[in-house]
Amino acid sequence: MGLTHQSCGSGVNREIFQRGMVPGAAYVIALAGNPNTGKSTLFNALTGLNQHTGNWPGKTVLRAEGKFIFQGRVYNLIDLPGTYSLLAHSAEEQVARDYLCFGKPDATIVVVDATCLERNLNLVLQVLEITAKVVVCVNLMDEAKRKNIEINIESLSAELGVPVVAATAREGAGLAALQQAVAGIADGTVKTSPYIVKYDEAIEHCIRKLEPKLKELVGEQFNSRWLALRLLDGDETVIRSLKKWLAEGTRVRAAAGGEILA
Amino acid sequence: MRQRSQLNGLDYILREVSILNPNGSLKINDAVVSKIYHKAEEITQRVVTRREKPGVDWDEKLDNILTSRVWGFPSMLLLLGVVFWLTVAGANYPSQVIASALFWGQDRLSDFLYWLQAPAWVKGFFVEGMYRCLAWVVSVMLPPMAIFFPCFSLLEDLGYLPRVAFNLDRFFKTAGAHGKQALTMSMGFGCNAAGVVACRIIESPRERLIAMLTNNFVPCNGRFPTLIALAGLLVFGLGNSLATTAVVVGVVLFGIAVTLAVSWVLSQTLLKGVPSSFTLELPPYRKPQVGKIIVRSIFDRTLFVLGRAVCVAAPAGAVIWLLANIRIGNLSLLAHGANWLNPLAQQMGLDGFILMAFILGLPANEIVLPILIMGYLAAGAMTELESLQDLYHLFVVQHGWTWVTAVCMMLFSLLHFPCGTTLWTIWRESGSVKWACLAAFIPLGIACTVCFIAAQTARILGLV
16 A cells, blocks of 8 residues: 555654553564565554555565554564565565564464465575464465465464464455464463474584584573574674673563564 | 584585586576566466457557657656646645635634634634644645645556656656656656655666666655746736646746756766666556555655644644744844855845745755745734735745745755655665765755756846
């Protein structure tokens, strides 16, 4: 729907909606996905806000946060910048990745484009390496249908080991199922067994050596397998974020998330 | 103590990492990328079934025209022309209707105050000051916005903007700027502040600054109505919305040329460097959500403009009225200011009132023309102003405008400093007062220079 008053004029300087204004928020939900898969449309559909939407990749530059209420519980939804991967080659990728790891959302919705699933799955697999609390939302089902593309949602869910919901956010289709799935993940009633990529024995050997030590350092806070992999890769951005987190010693989730996202 | 030991723990782990993977010999990044890509391919093959492709690939067909070497530019120009023509032709009638309604309201308000036996200054301040300025902003500015905005949003929703970037990439690269600047520039048509924020998609700080500093050379939504009205004056007598459209399109193209020229100069001087490469995905064309766009444009955008008009135009009207009615000696403050600016303004083909209107219009470009009209009205005798004829009479007959005045004011409007909100946004986005100041003074310098050259050339050639 193009520009809205929140995305032009003085509105552009008002990025943070409702931060800290949702005292009753039971859960924090992150919204990740490739650029131009309809994340903002989904965000608007779920929250009723009017985040700027438009058909071009990279349009969401403003950080957005909104809430939705499902079955009496308040969910705080955070729209992350669209990224093709989480290997932190760009500022957006780093923001998204740091939030998923250090922000510790209660659930992460990864929005994927049904018309080019393969490329989108790269991101899903990378997210699964970081967190198990994932719901995959296969969006743009209407476009896929027009292009004669069929996706077996059940078997995709079985392959990935996390709930998968088909949706057409523009028409509001699949939103209820998505909310249901998110609720299940967030309150822990639905357990997932995410598919984790296995690497060559040489790498796995190193991971096995590092993982317990990292676990000792950060406890169950973060995914130590993923951290081990990032440290092995010599990823300066992760080391920096980790150092910062250790120095502050803060265990307050919201603070850590807000800090890194800021 | 505990924190220190934790940090030491991390250092210990990092040391172990450097032993396990000396100098990155494991090539983790390659392994991760290839494994993950391989797996994604595998899963896709298992869960996706693709029946025969649909007969006609409309995306490809459209792209063959809209991004082709031969037809890319003509089609872009045509689309631009159609959008502006719709805006010009469509805004004409509603403008007049709104104007007559609002000025009818002004008379009723006057009657009401007369009945209350309010003192003359109350009527002047509230009715001739605040209400009239508000009425002007709403009637002149609202209809073009209400038409241009949905059109722009339709193109954006359709997926046309990345195609514009694709077409213009070559030029921006030659200018030493980033190809994505075409996207941020396009956003500038909607609103310069939004365009400046959109510059975040450009990763290199150098190119982002270039894009931010040159964003205001495309006329934003708030300046279109001014340009349209002036273009209408310029071709007055032809009585043709096509001629008006042609002038507006010409002005916009000139703005794009200036964007490229200034980008080039900046990348040779203040912001030296080579353009970085990038990949931009051309998204599929999507059917725009027409109903939603229209509803949103009305409820979101129109109400927003009205709100902004009330916030900015009403106080501005009040200030103008005060300036026009507080006298020092036998001249009003407004006349003093205009007289003081006049010599400078005359050199640039403008007059003191016009320059004053631009300065007072800093908070929002929408109010420049209304301020000018208010200024002229306060100095002149005319009270009713409902159509282009009245405007022509006020500007040309009463205040001695020539075609050079109209052209120079259009150029000045196109090139001058961005509105206060945009400057504030630039300051916030660049984090530096220096760049925000440059963002105001570079365009101002260019506007003055271009107007000066235009006016002087016309005079020397004896065209006026």
